[in-house]
Amino acid sequence: VTPMPDEDGHAGRSTQRLLLTFRDLSPIRRVEEMRVDFVANASHELRTPLAALSGFIETLKGPARNDTAARERFLDIMEAQAKRMARLIDDLLSLSRIELSAHVRPQTPVELLPIIRQVVDALQMLARDRGVTVTVSAPKEPLVVSGDRDELTRVFENLIENALKYGASGKRVEITLSRAFNVSGGEEAVAAVRDYGPGISGEHLPRLTERFYRVDVTESRAQGGTGLGLALVKHIMNRHRGRLNIESRSGEGATFTVRLPMSTGLMPATRKNS
Numbered sequence: 206v207t208p209m210p211d212e213d214g215h216a217g218r219s220t221q222r223l224l225l226t227f228r229d230l231s232p233i234r235r236v237e238e239m240r241v242d243f244v245a246n247a248s249h250e251l252r253t254p255l256a257a258l259s260g261f262i263e264t265l266k267g268p269a270r271n272d273t274a275a276r277e278r279f280l281d282i283m284e285a286q287a288k289r290m291a292r293l294i295d296d297l298l299s300l301s302r303i304e305l306s307a308h309v310r311p312q313t314p315v316e317l318l319p320i321i322r323q324v325v326d327a328l329q330m331l332a333r334d335r336g337v338t339v340t341v342s343a344p345k346e347p348l349v350v351s352g353d354r355d356e357l358t359r360v361f362e363n364l365i366e367n368a369l370k371y372g373a374s375g376k377r378v379e380i381t382l383s384r385a386f387n388v389s390g391g392e393e394a395v396a397a398v399r400d401y402g403p404g405i406s407g408e409h410l411p412r413l414t415e416r417f418y419r420v421d422v423t424e425s426r427a428q429g430g431t432g433l434g435l436a437l438v439k440h441i442m443n444r445h446r447g448r449l450n451i452e453s454r455s456g457e458g459a460t461f462t463v464r465l466p467m468s469t470g471l472m473p474a475t476r477k478n479s
């Protein structure tokens with residue numbers, strides 16, 4: 206920023222004003238740039254399956270009109286592309302819904318172990334296909350947090366599905382629940398999803414929760430990914446005043462850990478009165 210002289214030619218109050226303006230505008234411009242990037246990325250991601258669909262429709266109307274075998278194959282591919290578009294739109298809508306309510310903290314008591322077990326059951330088929338054993342270990346006492354059941358289910362679906370998709374070569378996925386204290390002494394529920402797959406090298410770690418960021422776009426697409434899963438997890442965690450921590454090294458698997466304030470710790474007024 207070049208300091209601007211005031212009317213008398215001195216770099217005085219106007220310089221200060223100029224600096225303040227610069228500071229105020231820069232975050233707004235950053236948010237604006239992020240929005241523009243997001244719309245461009247989302248459009249590109251939606252255009253890819255749409256282009257494939259248009260191409261196959263043309264072929265089916267023309268050269269493949271009477272080719273029954275090709276028709277079946279193309280219809281399967283078209284179905285997969287249509288599903289991909291639907292998944293993308295679902296994830297985009299979920300993200301904007303969660304962002305809209307970012308300032309409202311969900312307050313329903315949710316016990317973590319049953320939702321994790323439910324997600325593991327739902328993903329049993331994928332685990333079997335990948336030849337992966339999923340283990341769950343948890344303390345005896347229930348871990349209850351204040352939250353939104355559907356959103357927390359979404360968090361574990363994304364983390365466990367990713368461990369199965371990207372960490373499959375390790376043949377083992379471990380989910381560990383525990384309780385801990387945070388730096389301010391509040392009690393937290395901790396859930397860690399660990400896989401023993403190829404892991405993620407350091408330079409990618411800080412960017413993994415960005416929308417559409419993928420270490421390998423081709424692999425993500427082949428796995429039916431949208432690149433929005435971890436962005437969703439991050440936003441849900443923020444809304445729940447929780448945290449997501451990712452630890453990984455190339456060749457050493459990955460651990461995704463979520464920490465959520467425990468329900469009892471959130472209600473000191475109730476405890477005081479009881």
Ligand code: ADP
Nearest residue numbers: 367368371419420421425430431432433434435
């Ligand atoms: P996607 O829809 O591509 O799975 P995510 O936001 O869930 O999107 O994840 C972003 C990227 O992070 C993935 O494309 C993958 O490259 C990487 N990733 C996520 N989980 C793991 C994991 N357990 N092991 C290795 N890489 C992972």
